[in-house]
Amino acid sequence: MSRPAISLDACGLAAAYGAGQGSAEANVREALTRIDALEPSLGAFATLERERALELAAGLDRDRAAGVPMGPLAGVPMALKANMCWKGVEAHCGSRVLAGYKPPYTATFVQRLLDAGAIPVGMTHMDEFAMGSSGENSAYGVPRNPWDTRRTPGGSSSGSAASVASGMVTIALGSDTGGSVRQPAAFCGIAGFKPTYGRVSRYGLVAFGSSLDQVSPFARSVRDIERVMQVISGVDHADSTSAQLPALEPEFSESGVRGLRIGIPREYFPAALNGDVRARLEEAKRKWVELGATLVDVELPHTEHAIPTYYVVATAEASSNLARYDGIRYGPRVEGDGSLQSMFAATRAAGFGPEVKRRILLGTYVLSSGYYDAWYNRALRVRRLLRQDFDLAFQKVDLIIGPTAPTPAFLLGEKASDPVAMYLSDVMTAPVSLAGIPALSIPCGFVEEAGVQLPIGMQVIGPALADARVLHAGRVFEAATEHHLRRPPEGQPKAAGTNPGVRA
Amino acid sequence: MSTTNSEIGYVSPKTQVRWIPVIGLEVHCQLKTWTKLFCGCRNEFGATPNSRTCPVCTAQPGALPVLNREALELALRTALALGASVAPTSKFDRKNYFYCDLPKGYQISQFDQPYCTGGGITLESGKRVRLTRIHLEEDAGKAIHDRGDTTLVDLNRAGVPLIESVSEADMQTSQEAFEYLTALKEILQYVGASDCDMEKGSLRCDVNISVRPEGEPWRTKVELKNLNSFRNVQASIEFEIRRQVEAYESGDPAQFPVQETRLFDAEKGVTRSMRRKEDAHDYRYFPEPDLPPITVSAERLDRLRSALPELPTARRARYQKDFGLSAYDAGVLTADRALSEFFETVARLSKLPKEASNWISNELLRNLNDPLLPIRSIDELPFRPHDMSLLLGMLDKGEISGQAGRKVLRAMFETGKSPKDLVASLGLEQVNDSAALDDWCREALVGKDKIIADVRAGKTKAVGALVGPVMKASKGSANPQVVQEILLRLIAEMPS
């Protein structure tokens, strides 16, 4: 075969490989070559697992030669986020507190990918413990947006998004707690899908907000997202919150989205919305109508409360989830004044970055004696109201669309110093996470800013467990548009100033 | 319960004032499951440190808990046996604090919706000690402080299932606390929930205690910890009552008891302050997002209830009524469920309940407690109730003597063989009617003219002096009753 693997999506690549074309080893080498070429300007990877990947590839090639049936992702190079457990591979979660940590076990979803023949080539950079929207809260390195290396690829799954958008790998996994896959997908012009909560096992995903976290795939086509979901979804008995359902089955419909009612929530189109984002969404709406869908105005009246609710719930859970980083069983230890408790405080003070500390403290505060009812318990009630908004809307419509993020990718450093401004960039994605429902971000157009093209993302939101419906609609939209086929410019200079590899 | 009863309370030797102790107990009890509460590691005492661990119970990042069905089952059985009500829906919560034996930085426990509330235990006196609640939670690991200059952490115990039962402060004496604990332990063992072995830490007890002058409201309560035997529970309560009364009677408010945790020093028999309430924790309980709620249907409870074993109190009453046993014997036999079941089977098979009671509570227990024998519990017996009933039958029919019976039982412990075989192989058959018996008796009469004369003169009891030598000659296999009859017959047959 002569076509480079990068020109194919995962479905195409696995089909070609299964049909005896090319080799897994060649696919992996091609990916590694691209990574070596692009890493200096993008800085997506925290660790590269060249040898493991080549070994996996060689094993696959041997199996194929021996006539062993090939899995649905056979020979597909991919990336994992640095908060995912793959036995023996460093998963530092972007944090000093887990420097050098090699998990002694493999996550269920990672095992399912391996069983399907996918080949992880490395772990990608991320905001520390997935807390951030720009990748800047990492102790190790800040990835760049392939469309403009002065800009963020989004966060917290920054490196995974950049690695797929730039074609270093075909697919990647991220984790989405309040938008950490959808927003980077939007910023990087690729597809990113947050499944219904529980659709993918969390066993082996390092926890941030347990009731919000979902393993979520990135790809350059929606059918690849479907393929990955077929592999990683389905009940897992190691995760009590995983939905007691079999793996996702893709939906097919001859009539496309004809007759589908698509809700337009006015809360997602506020007056302050970026003009370019609004313009691209208006075009997208016309496209849906062209495709036969009906647009219906819906209301999600509690949307304005989503950000505080999200931050209270997520930080409360995080404050508890991150208590295990105490310098006893893993991670570097810092001795304090000789006592156990001062060792805890010193280890944690040295190990966590400022944003993680801020969130641990916020979460500790909202759970603490005297504040629990006013903050945490109240947030849980508002969370139900937010879910009820969606339940009511979905009585009228089949899907809801809106922008994924209120702006295109912003400049690195632009919001880093202002936590509140950074928190507000989750305004369109956090409500969906709180409700636990599925949402897909796909590109719906581009804007030009200072001479560069920046992608705009559209969110397609569905009711709980309607993952297949969301993906089907996304596939139909994609088939009728060409935004997803655009690729970022190559050979961009290294961003001036800092080297993205290591951050001080 | 009466608090004005003049029997109750502690009379200060100094002032003669009657103080009423107010005592509640919190009992942590490990459930006897095969694996831990939230992971598939063995729930096993005494294994190599940290060899019974996995990603879940060592809190590896990304690992998640899954509830052990059997742990819930045992917890529910306990609740029903204690007459408590089981919540139709309950949930788990996280209790957050930092310590080296708590790998996740939180303990998965139950806070405001425990699986069980109410219930209680009735003491011998008829007094009822109420339970506030029972909840299900995971144990912490073990921190070892007495080995060198660091603290060592073993996580084998981390995640072992516990039920914590919290009583109302209904007890007023150390004796009541002891009785409550004994009854609670019996029930836990009866329903198969726990071994309740305090030495292995599978039962642990904390005491909440305050004192107040008769008729006055409750005062500051103190928590006592580090009580590793029922005796220590009693001793610490007795010490603490005296300490608190003396503190109040000193009249110096600076010495009055404060809300604190005190550790019991078993060697010195005193309690010592460990931590004051002001630096107590803010545990920041919140619902455990990793575990869905538990529901228990009424039907399931009915099924569980009907499958419960008869409980010790009911069983004791039945033994007294049906078998005519004394309260004491019934108590001995029911103290352990396995022993009690062994007894009942033997009684049923042999149709000799009183003899079964005597032999089991005396001879069988004597052998069980004998340090020279390796058998420590009923479950380890090398013979079956059927064998024991055969032994009782032989004794009842006079086929062997009591002395021979004891030898046979000992041999059963040692060899596990059936009593019939042992009687034969040890030559212990009781000889009732044989030429040998006649011969031994004739021999015994030789030269015993004085005794013969006495018997003839009507003092038949004098023949008793000859029974011993005959028994000796028969190596204990003769039936002494029969020997006596033969001797009397031979004397009567003698020419005068």
Add this chain to the structure above:
Amino acid sequence: MSDSKPAPSPANAGAPDVLHIARLARLAIDPRQELELREQFTRILEAFKTLSTLNVDGVEPMTRPTDFTDVMRDDREHSSLGLDETLANAPARIETFFSVPKTIGGEQ
């Protein structure tokens, strides 16, 4: 039960005691950080105050987005980690124990 949930209190009851919270969270912070954090906290909580304007009477708290109940496993052993794997990442160990600074029993 010795622990009880706090009574409701207004969300805007002054700046939070950052030092106390940091102690609860076992995070050593210096005075400069304390000042900065207090300022950020005040701003964040101010921005989040809209939460307290909502009427949530009679609304059930939503702890998780799924309705599943009674997810359990059978009481069957599955292989534990090997001792080497369990201890591999530990910064300090003695024999097969994790080792930590000396602490008296029960100190928390």
